[in-house]
Amino acid sequence: MSETETWMSTPLSSTEPWMVVGLGNPGPEYAGNRHNIGFMVADLLAERIGGTFKRSGKAQAQVLEGRIGPPGPASRRVVLAKPMAWMNLSGGPVTALKDFYKVPTDRIIAVHDELDIDFGTLRLKLGGGDNGHNGLKSITKSLGANYLRVRAGIGRPPGRMDVAAFVLKDFGSAERKDLDWFVDRAADAVEALVSDGLERAQGAYNS
Template identity: 80%
Template sequence: MDVTTDAAAGAVGPWLIVGLGNPGPEYAMNRHNVGFMVADLLAERIGGRFKRAGKAQAQVVEGRIGPAGPGSRRVVLAKPMSYMNLSGGPVNALREFYKVPVAQVVAVHDELDIDFGTLRLKLGGGDNGHNGLKSLTKAFGREYHRVRFGIGRPPGRMQVADFVLKDFSSAERKELDYLVDRAADAVECLVIEGLERAQGSYNS
């Protein structure tokens, strides 16, 4: 793929937006798969369908987000197909293929230490025990953007691993479509208008 300068973005190459999750229908509605849900919605918005990315262990959609014309941004949406704790390899392969700077990678993921449905956007930082983030950071460093979707802490003595691999509750599912839609809006705002504007609008 030829790399061209996106003058509106002031950057070379596309943004790489990564939804983190686990492949397979048995995981589809797990809390750990909310990143996949957001990526699926973004793909729907740009009229694309996920396809296998050559030799990379991932599915991708290429397109543009934002208003038509110079205000839009080139993006590659990605879902690693390697399972959560091995996400870094496929994502780094895509990053190198599309020549995406680390600062133009956006990881969308579940976050235990934030109340359900709350969003937090940031650049860099630790992984807070999240295996997907650990793998990304090991592969290409920590200075990528994160869109953190709160899922809350497990109730009682439930183990974290059990909690994240359970489906959203029936009460949570009543709000889930709206919240995933809002997270997709936050990703678009981040890419088009920048982190500070997106934080001001969506960090709740």
């Protein structure tokens, strides 16, 4: 049985919450960076829910509680989170929030930038390696690898440009033309994971 089949075979409880973690670096100077696309997706989901992020008293993070899905019993309780620690320390806030809200690890969705996927492309998966991403590396060290990921492609740096410099630069002018669409699609993918499960969401969004 594959990881996807194992995950799909577990009945979805309407009472256990989900947690969506948008990964990024705190501070206005990083807001438009490629590395902060997870924050961008989390901010859009907050708009859709109709709430405002507030500083958590339980972790170094901004948090918003709400529901995703159609109104009524089919909707799912969700905790949106943006760690306010540096990217490479994301595991601490995520673990504290997981413990406080009692979120199963396989109901945590990390939204992050992905170098090995072209800009504008999404990949959804459960588990796996961190591919050198410091935010994932920190979360995996704290929780293990059995959490969901929405991998938002940003592509590789041009020429010999350093990877760290590339991810900490703002999206280029050509990318910004499609950035709103891409963030919107990534937010849709998160909602599909929560409402429809991994297999259906992969079928719809693993473009």
